[in-house]
Protein backbone atom coordinates (compact mmCIF):
# COMPACT_ATOMS: atom_id res chain seq x y z
CA UNK A 1 0.00 0.00 0.00
CA UNK A 2 1.26 3.46 -0.91
CA UNK A 3 1.86 5.67 2.15
CA UNK A 4 3.65 8.62 0.59
CA UNK A 5 2.94 9.90 -2.91
CA UNK A 6 4.69 12.86 -4.48
CA UNK A 7 3.35 14.08 -7.82
CA UNK A 8 5.34 16.64 -9.80
CA UNK A 9 6.48 18.20 -6.55
CA UNK A 10 8.54 21.27 -7.28
CA UNK A 11 10.09 24.23 -5.42
CA UNK A 12 11.67 27.26 -6.95
CA UNK A 13 13.23 30.27 -5.26
CA UNK A 14 13.15 33.04 -7.86
CA UNK A 15 14.83 31.44 -10.86
CA UNK A 16 16.62 28.79 -8.82
CA UNK A 17 15.05 25.32 -8.95
CA UNK A 18 15.69 23.87 -5.48
CA UNK A 19 13.57 20.79 -6.27
CA UNK A 20 12.71 19.86 -9.86
CA UNK A 21 9.39 18.09 -10.50
CA UNK A 22 9.62 14.99 -8.33
CA UNK A 23 7.44 11.88 -8.66
CA UNK A 24 7.85 9.26 -5.98
CA UNK A 25 5.80 6.64 -4.14
CA UNK A 26 6.84 5.02 -0.89
CA UNK A 27 5.08 1.94 0.46
CA UNK A 28 3.91 1.08 3.94
CA UNK A 29 6.72 -0.38 6.03
CA UNK A 30 9.43 0.91 3.74
CA UNK A 31 12.64 2.48 5.01
CA UNK A 32 13.51 4.96 2.29
CA UNK A 33 16.83 6.76 2.13
CA UNK A 34 17.10 10.11 0.38
CA UNK A 35 20.78 10.48 -0.38
CA UNK A 36 22.50 13.57 -1.67
CA UNK A 37 25.21 16.12 -0.96
CA UNK A 38 24.72 19.51 0.73
CA UNK A 39 22.32 21.74 -1.14
CA UNK A 40 20.83 18.88 -3.20
CA UNK A 41 17.27 19.68 -2.12
CA UNK A 42 16.70 17.08 0.63
CA UNK A 43 15.50 19.45 3.37
CA UNK A 44 13.37 21.44 0.93
CA UNK A 45 11.66 18.22 -0.18
CA UNK A 46 11.08 17.02 3.40
CA UNK A 47 9.68 20.42 4.42
CA UNK A 48 7.20 20.27 1.54
CA UNK A 49 6.28 16.71 2.48
CA UNK A 50 5.64 17.64 6.11
CA UNK A 51 3.54 20.73 5.36
CA UNK A 52 6.12 23.31 6.46
CA UNK A 53 6.99 24.73 3.05
CA UNK A 54 4.43 25.29 0.34
CA UNK A 55 5.31 23.62 -2.96
CA UNK A 56 5.60 25.85 -6.02
CA UNK A 57 3.79 23.08 -7.91
CA UNK A 58 2.66 19.51 -7.36
CA UNK A 59 1.13 17.52 -4.52
CA UNK A 60 2.08 15.46 -1.48
CA UNK A 61 -0.23 12.71 -0.24
CA UNK A 62 0.22 10.95 3.09
CA UNK A 63 -1.88 7.79 3.44
CA UNK A 64 -4.13 9.16 0.69
CA UNK A 65 -4.56 12.62 2.30
CA UNK A 66 -3.33 15.75 0.51
CA UNK A 67 -0.88 17.52 2.82
CA UNK A 68 -1.70 20.97 1.50
CA UNK A 69 -5.46 20.58 1.13
CA UNK A 70 -6.10 18.79 4.43
CA UNK A 71 -3.06 19.60 6.56
CA UNK A 72 -4.51 18.72 9.97
CA UNK A 73 -5.69 15.30 8.84
CA UNK A 74 -2.44 14.56 7.01
CA UNK A 75 -0.26 15.74 9.91
CA UNK A 76 -2.04 13.46 12.37
CA UNK A 77 -0.25 10.55 10.73
CA UNK A 78 3.26 11.92 10.63
CA UNK A 79 6.21 12.82 12.80
CA UNK A 80 9.06 15.01 11.64
CA UNK A 81 12.50 15.08 13.16
CA UNK A 82 14.39 18.07 11.71
CA UNK A 83 18.17 18.17 11.60
CA UNK A 84 18.15 21.05 14.12
CA UNK A 85 15.23 20.48 16.50
CA UNK A 86 13.77 23.76 17.73
CA UNK A 87 12.48 22.94 21.22
CA UNK A 88 10.84 25.08 23.88
CA UNK A 89 13.79 25.96 26.12
CA UNK A 90 11.78 26.58 29.29
CA UNK A 91 10.02 23.21 29.29
CA UNK A 92 11.50 20.17 30.94
CA UNK A 93 11.98 17.07 28.81
CA UNK A 94 8.95 15.46 30.41
CA UNK A 95 6.75 18.56 29.93
CA UNK A 96 7.75 18.64 26.28
CA UNK A 97 6.76 15.01 25.78
CA UNK A 98 3.46 15.55 27.60
CA UNK A 99 2.77 18.53 25.36
CA UNK A 100 3.31 16.45 22.21
CA UNK A 101 1.13 13.66 23.62
CA UNK A 102 -1.67 16.12 24.37
CA UNK A 103 -1.54 17.63 20.85
CA UNK A 104 -1.86 14.14 19.37
CA UNK A 105 -4.41 13.05 22.00
CA UNK A 106 -2.44 10.06 23.27
CA UNK A 107 -4.00 8.48 26.37
CA UNK A 108 -2.13 8.99 29.65
CA UNK A 109 -1.40 5.30 30.10
CA UNK A 110 -0.08 4.79 26.58
CA UNK A 111 1.97 7.97 26.81
CA UNK A 112 3.63 6.92 30.09
CA UNK A 113 4.58 3.49 28.79
CA UNK A 114 5.93 4.74 25.45
CA UNK A 115 7.78 7.72 26.91
CA UNK A 116 9.47 5.62 29.58
CA UNK A 117 10.49 2.96 27.05
CA UNK A 118 12.11 5.41 24.64
CA UNK A 119 13.65 7.61 27.34
CA UNK A 120 15.32 4.53 28.75
CA UNK A 121 16.45 3.41 25.28
CA UNK A 122 18.21 6.73 24.67
CA UNK A 123 19.58 7.21 28.21
CA UNK A 124 17.46 10.26 28.94
CA UNK A 125 15.57 9.00 32.00
CA UNK A 126 17.80 10.90 34.45
CA UNK A 127 17.56 14.19 32.50
CA UNK A 128 13.83 14.24 31.88
CA UNK A 129 13.07 16.75 34.67
CA UNK A 130 15.71 19.22 33.51
CA UNK A 131 14.95 22.21 31.28
CA UNK A 132 15.51 21.62 27.58
CA UNK A 133 17.82 24.65 27.43
CA UNK A 134 20.31 22.67 29.50
CA UNK A 135 20.35 19.71 27.07
CA UNK A 136 23.33 19.13 24.76
CA UNK A 137 22.73 19.08 20.99
CA UNK A 138 22.66 15.27 20.96
CA UNK A 139 20.25 15.16 23.93
CA UNK A 140 17.96 17.64 22.16
CA UNK A 141 17.95 15.42 19.10
CA UNK A 142 17.13 12.39 21.21
CA UNK A 143 14.27 14.01 23.15
CA UNK A 144 12.85 15.29 19.84
CA UNK A 145 13.06 11.71 18.59
CA UNK A 146 11.21 10.42 21.66
CA UNK A 147 8.62 13.16 21.06
CA UNK A 148 8.26 11.96 17.46
CA UNK A 149 7.60 8.42 18.65
CA UNK A 150 5.15 8.99 21.53
CA UNK A 151 2.17 9.31 19.20
CA UNK A 152 3.05 6.21 17.17
CA UNK A 153 3.02 7.92 13.74
CA UNK A 154 2.33 6.02 10.52
CA UNK A 155 5.11 7.88 8.76
CA UNK A 156 8.31 9.30 10.21
CA UNK A 157 10.41 11.87 8.38
CA UNK A 158 13.95 12.31 9.62
CA UNK A 159 16.46 14.83 8.32
CA UNK A 160 20.04 13.58 8.78
CA UNK A 161 19.05 11.73 11.97
CA UNK A 162 22.40 10.28 12.98
CA UNK A 163 24.38 13.52 12.68
CA UNK A 164 25.29 14.73 16.18
CA UNK A 165 24.46 11.44 17.91
CA UNK A 166 27.13 9.42 19.69
CA UNK A 167 27.86 6.02 18.04
CA UNK A 168 25.82 4.06 20.61
CA UNK A 169 22.74 6.24 20.16
CA UNK A 170 23.14 6.17 16.37
CA UNK A 171 23.24 2.35 16.47
CA UNK A 172 20.10 2.22 18.64
CA UNK A 173 18.31 4.63 16.34
CA UNK A 174 19.14 2.54 13.27
CA UNK A 175 17.92 -0.65 14.95
CA UNK A 176 14.77 1.09 16.17
CA UNK A 177 13.91 2.45 12.72
CA UNK A 178 14.39 -1.00 11.21
CA UNK A 179 12.11 -2.56 13.87
CA UNK A 180 9.44 0.12 13.36
CA UNK A 181 9.46 -0.44 9.60
CA UNK A 182 9.21 -4.20 10.09
CA UNK A 183 6.04 -3.49 12.10
CA UNK A 184 4.55 -1.34 9.32
CA UNK A 185 5.76 2.21 10.01
CA UNK A 186 7.08 4.03 6.96
CA UNK A 187 10.34 5.94 7.31
CA UNK A 188 11.62 8.63 4.96
CA UNK A 189 15.12 9.63 5.93
CA UNK A 190 17.54 12.05 4.34
CA UNK A 191 21.23 11.39 4.64
CA UNK A 192 24.50 12.37 3.05
CA UNK A 193 26.23 9.28 4.45
CA UNK A 194 26.71 6.53 1.86
CA UNK A 195 26.90 3.63 4.32
CA UNK A 196 23.64 4.57 6.02
CA UNK A 197 21.82 4.55 2.71
CA UNK A 198 23.51 1.32 1.65
CA UNK A 199 23.12 -0.74 4.82
CA UNK A 200 19.86 0.47 6.37
CA UNK A 201 17.45 1.38 3.62
CA UNK A 202 15.07 -0.79 1.62
CA UNK A 203 15.29 1.68 -1.25
CA UNK A 204 17.51 4.60 -1.96
CA UNK A 205 16.81 7.72 -4.02
CA UNK A 206 19.83 9.72 -5.09
CA UNK A 207 19.21 13.45 -5.42
CA UNK A 208 21.60 16.02 -6.81
CA UNK A 209 20.92 19.61 -7.79
CA UNK A 210 17.21 19.20 -7.12
CA UNK A 211 16.58 16.17 -9.31
CA UNK A 212 16.35 12.44 -8.70
CA UNK A 213 19.30 10.78 -10.39
CA UNK A 214 18.46 7.16 -9.59
CA UNK A 215 16.11 5.20 -7.38
CA UNK A 216 15.74 1.57 -6.33
CA UNK A 217 16.84 -1.19 -3.98
CA UNK A 218 20.57 -1.79 -3.82
CA UNK A 219 19.99 -4.80 -6.08
CA UNK A 220 18.07 -2.73 -8.63
CA UNK A 221 20.67 -0.01 -8.56
CA UNK A 222 23.39 -2.63 -9.06
CA UNK A 223 21.51 -3.96 -12.12
CA UNK A 224 21.15 -0.47 -13.51
CA UNK A 225 24.86 -0.03 -13.04
CA UNK A 226 25.54 -3.47 -14.59
CA UNK A 227 27.64 -4.80 -11.72
CA UNK A 228 26.23 -7.28 -9.19
CA UNK A 229 28.94 -6.68 -6.61
CA UNK A 230 28.95 -2.92 -6.80
CA UNK A 231 28.85 -0.70 -3.74
CA UNK A 232 26.66 2.39 -3.72
CA UNK A 233 29.77 4.38 -4.45
CA UNK A 234 30.52 2.25 -7.54
CA UNK A 235 26.92 2.56 -8.66
CA UNK A 236 27.09 6.30 -8.43
CA UNK A 237 30.08 6.31 -10.70
CA UNK A 238 28.71 3.74 -13.13
CA UNK A 239 25.28 5.33 -13.43
CA UNK A 240 26.54 8.77 -14.08
CA UNK A 241 30.11 8.41 -15.26
CA UNK A 242 32.48 11.29 -15.63
CA UNK A 243 34.10 13.75 -13.31
CA UNK A 244 30.85 15.12 -11.94
CA UNK A 245 30.05 11.82 -10.24
CA UNK A 246 33.54 11.53 -8.80
CA UNK A 247 33.15 15.02 -7.36
CA UNK A 248 29.75 14.07 -5.99
CA UNK A 249 31.11 10.99 -4.25
CA UNK A 250 33.81 13.12 -2.68
CA UNK A 251 31.18 15.47 -1.32
CA UNK A 252 29.26 12.65 0.35
CA UNK A 253 30.41 11.68 3.76
CA UNK A 254 31.40 8.23 4.85
CA UNK A 255 30.30 6.99 8.23
CA UNK A 256 32.84 7.49 10.96
CA UNK A 257 34.47 10.53 9.45
CA UNK A 258 34.95 12.71 6.45
CA UNK A 259 36.92 11.55 3.48
Ligand SMILES: Nc1ncnc2c1ncn2[C@@H]1O[C@H](COP(=O)(O)OP(=O)(O)OP(=O)(O)O)[C@@H](O)[C@H]1O
Pocket residue numbers: 013016017018036037038039040041042043044045192
Ligand atom coordinates in the same frame (compact mmCIF):
# COMPACT_ATOMS: atom_id res chain seq x y z
N1 LIG B 1 14.75 29.99 1.67
C1 LIG B 1 15.53 29.78 0.60
N2 LIG B 1 15.75 30.75 -0.31
C2 LIG B 1 16.52 30.57 -1.39
N3 LIG B 1 17.15 29.40 -1.68
C3 LIG B 1 16.98 28.39 -0.82
C4 LIG B 1 16.17 28.51 0.37
N4 LIG B 1 16.20 27.33 1.03
C5 LIG B 1 16.98 26.50 0.30
N5 LIG B 1 17.45 27.14 -0.80
C6 LIG B 1 18.33 26.54 -1.84
O1 LIG B 1 17.73 25.35 -2.29
C7 LIG B 1 18.72 24.36 -2.55
C8 LIG B 1 18.40 23.09 -1.76
O2 LIG B 1 18.59 23.31 -0.35
P1 LIG B 1 18.29 22.21 0.75
O3 LIG B 1 18.44 22.86 2.08
O4 LIG B 1 16.99 21.57 0.44
O5 LIG B 1 19.45 21.15 0.52
P2 LIG B 1 19.87 19.86 1.35
O6 LIG B 1 20.00 18.74 0.37
O7 LIG B 1 18.92 19.64 2.47
O8 LIG B 1 21.30 20.26 1.91
P3 LIG B 1 22.01 19.97 3.33
O9 LIG B 1 22.53 18.57 3.25
O10 LIG B 1 23.10 20.99 3.33
O11 LIG B 1 20.99 20.20 4.41
C9 LIG B 1 20.06 24.98 -2.18
O12 LIG B 1 20.65 25.45 -3.36
C10 LIG B 1 19.68 26.13 -1.28
O13 LIG B 1 20.60 27.19 -1.39
